[in-house]
Amino acid sequence: MTTHSPGHSAINPGRNAYILILGLVIIFLTLNSASAFPINSVVASNFSGPTDSGELEVFMDGAVNTQLKAHHIPGATVAVVKDGQVIFAKGYGYADIDERKQVAGNQTLFRVGSVSKLFIWTAVMQLAEQGKLDLDADVNIYLKDFQIPSTYSRPITLKNLMSHTSGFEDLAIGGRVFVRSSTDIMPLDEYLKKEMPARVRPPGELTAYSNYGSDLAAYIVEQASGMPFDKYVEQNILLPLDMNNTTFDQPLPSRLASNMSNGYVYEDNAYIAKPFEYLQVWPAGSMSSTSEDMAKFMIAHLQNGKYGNSRILQEDTAQQMHSSLFKNDPGVSGIAYGFLEMNPDKPRVIGHGGDTILFHTQLVLIPESQLGLFISCNEQASESAVNELWQVFMDYYYPLPLSSVHEPISGFEQNAGLFAGSYRPTRSAYTNFEKLASLFQEVRVSPGPNDTLITSQLFQGSKKWIEVKPLTFIPADGLPSRDGLVFGKDSEGHINYLFMKLNPTTAYEKVPWHDDININLSLLGGCILLFLSTLIWPMRLITKRSPWKPKKPATIARLFAGGASMINFLFLVGLISLFLAKPEDAEFLYSITTFLIVLLAIALIAAILALSSVAFAVLAWKNSYWDLSARIHYSLVVLALLAFVWWLNNWNFLGFKL
Template identity: 30%
Template sequence: MNTRMRNPVIAFLISVLHFIVFSVPAYAADITNIGETPSGIPYDRLEQEIDSYVNSHIGKSTPGAAVVVTRGDKVIFSKGYGYANIENKTAVDPANTVFAYGSINKAFVWTSVMQLVEAGRIELDQDIRAYFPQEFAKKLRYDKPITMLDIMSHTAGYEQHPLSTFTPSAENLTSLEETLLSSQPEQIYEPDKVIAYSNFATALAGLAVEKVSGEAFSDYEMNHILRPLGMNRSSGHPTLGDRPDLRDAAATGYAVKQEGGFEARARYYVPLYPAGAMEGTAEDLARFVMALNAKDSPLFTRPETMRSMLSRSYTPNEDILSNAHGFWEYRAEPHVVGHSGNVKGFSGNFAVVPNEQLGIVVLTNTEIEQKLTSGIINLLVQDKKKLPEMLVPAADLSPSSQLAGYYVQSGGTYTTYHELINYLGLIKVEAKGAHDLTLSVMGLSGDMKQISPNVYKFDKSDDPRFERLAPILYAEISDSQVVRLSKGIATDILPVKGGRSIPALMGYLVLAAIAVLFFMLAPLVILIQWLLRKRKGSLSAPAAYRLLKAAIVCGTILTVNILYLLVNALINENMTVGQMNFGVALNWVLAILGGTLIMLSFVKGKHQTGLKRIKRDQIGVAVLFSGFALLLANWHFFHFIQN
């Protein structure tokens, strides 16, 4: 007779032991607490430190979060905090709660590209025109090739397209190729010269993967990354078409309300989906992170491909951090790379420390959240001990006075009427002493200390947000002129020039204020005059006057339409190209009609006697109307947006 049958107690204990051993995830079988994080936190205190930090922000900066930490091929910490859905009080589970990854998706694009580089099917320094139809190349402004390395470092030269990154309906989605070729933004910078973060360029890299591999990008991503890594709770498909079951486990996305608390966000879709449509769990993303740290990664056939991908591929200056084949470098020792993500309702971040085989994943269900997404990574990788900086003799430093002036972010839209929005957040740079700087933007102000020639590091500020805005800046100067201020990541800061200088902007503002005030008040004056004439029993007015007043009404409607376009550009994320171009077409009609009416008024006025005052009114309206029209043309209000 079997021993287990003769001793039911022993049999029971053995079965329990088997259950415990085989039900615990594989990564938990060999956990080590030896050593400490790059920031100096002992691994045996990891849970206490993360708990303390997260609990001080959960429910304030986000309703829910998932944090996973890996070492080598093991998950050494995995925990959910708060709620995936506030109303239902659904707890966050790092293994099952599905978050939107946002721009973390870009890391999967760069990995796909490097897989095809390893296979000899893509070359990083090849002109990308080789992958796309001729109609794509026709829209490029510069003859200089755009390479895959330019796309990875966000130096391909594209402005931000005025279209929203999101669409509320899956019915609006088209194939990746159709989306890219139908809504191509302008190339406004020479390749390899300016960092301007580009979702469009990233999606172009995804299309190149499609063309070379013969698979739709989401299929390639699934077949060559997600499935091989066992990321069974993730999908990069724009509608989750290959993983529809993930919808049931999806967290609700939120935005922080001004008065406090959180507001739920409606579901959205991403037409440029390789740039930010992926959704998945924190533990799935940790599997990707572990593959990036693995010596024999299942992502590549040769270890040197991984080492190359995570090594620096671009920087404006060797003294500042920048880009590693699409991954961003972090301010930490040893070398740390990763990528953050932010979409409607969700924010996330991940980082890998290859030398330590350390990985960190942080996902939240609130947009524009940084307390946790940046804070947790800083907590674990940034050394809190203030190291003494190398002193550079003052004689070797550059005079900071040459940098004084006003600057704008490179990553905006500059060829449509949306350009105006960029100048609402001008950055003021002032010299502080002989070698340092003070930066001011949107109510924030901080000091930058020059640590080496033309390299400035954050020194102090009354607002902690300032350091995240400008941790370090490199001033690129050519022929005694400032070319850019670069922090190496996301966007450069460019000096305002020529027709956008401060005196010019002040002149535009005065003219716009006069025109808007006149055309908004003039109809009221015309109405009062009409009522007074009616009271006196005289309703008729000379034809020249009637034509002039009709032109003024055109100016009023034009002003209202301009204000409508600007308000929509600021707050309406669902504005379509058709709606934008309708507004531009209306500007053309009103400007031509108003100008025609003014000319007809002059013609009629020549043939009517006793109208001494009308000449003055005609000249005044003509000058103001034409000046306003020229101002609008200068700011692209007559420029149709490409679709």
């Protein structure tokens, strides 16, 4: 299941780590085309980024067109700014394939997903600059119609919201992020009251990307300014920057609707245009814009709030906004005042990604080079292409030095077992059945050969690492890389946290044994085998010469246990079909469906039958219903039923926790 709410750029999250392209040769291998652009015509001569717009166009044409072809992407829009000027802006491919309408950088709108959040944070900084907001105050002082519960002694502040350290769980389904039409969108205040997620950790401890927290900040902007959020942004950011082709509106206003790119799904060798997407979390992800408009926003931030004769932030405020606010560990990327640190080393890179179901976007700023890059694509599976494009850009114009040889630090072999375990992302659900998604996002850590540590994720392969400083790891392959891992200790000194160097929005926490993916998959496998083994019971009844006597206690015992087994198996089949649905067709993402309610009802019925079967197991031994092997088999089935009840409860499938 994809739960990338807008922005998992970071993001879903996402699914989903940054793809690192290592060195110029590896760039070409990754792009799968040695002829993507002529090697002799684009030679990076320094580390200041592109300096010639003609050379940059050659580079971009090769890189973007190769990605469009390799990933079956209909269209893309790109802009590069430097030293206060747009040095490149261009559309590629099609905004509408059937109409043969090409993407135009100055005209075609793309959905930018969570890049929208940068406008929330810019608005917050504007109001803080005016003294209307206090970034360190309890956010409850700005909330008139509802309050955030005092779950922990420390209150949530705007700084916590900006750094995604508020401590909220992450909920996505049932219309919490996407809805089917504009009429399904709740007013912002109603949404914030009705869909408030649980506070699951104290604020300021770990990052856990939050659309809800971002929308809460947008609502606070409304309260402090006395204006609807979209109107505030229009008057105080869009108009001063001449961003005339940008809007949060859903659907688009008529003057812009004809310029909106379709979002596509590539399936069965054909491009299928999908309807306009509607987001419930609209301040956090509904913006539609052109690459040229986004270039103006990048210029304003690179110039510390100034664009032409306009200013959206005072210089000191802009510098503060770009500075580091929170890091899970000093050795990893952090979060500024809303901007994400995408590379903590030289050159320092800040920005934000954005994902809807159909559009994927990256906005990248390199302040020391006065350079900005914006990329957006219009196909459901284009997230990896967008990430590859900006990484290719970085590796070409800001190449990494050749790696020196690193040896593992002494003592690693004795301590390797301390790192072992499964780690789940903090950006997870905890109180409803969405918690199950975290099981398949766990990172498994285990000791490897030759003083290495191995990390693996389900369906995503594995990677080896070596420890070069205490708790700090780099890739073991020795190739130039920006990647890295850092482990963290809890208050008792145990290694309980894993941080990925290039993912500032999510920490990983070691899970208890009952949430470990290996244990869960083994338990499910054993349960399924025992559930299916009950199919021999009706077969025996059919082959018996004597007529079936339904009131016979032994037969009733098998009816209860066998019925519970088959219902559990039916539940698992339904659950798999639910989670394997294509995102654009997964109706449960948009609303609480009848199918979902029935599925949870089935789980409850199966649990009741399973508990009833315990009594029959006792009677089977007391009254010797069958021979010894049959009684052992029945008891094992009942144990599997009880284990499955525990499993259902552990993952919040009992009690209609929606």
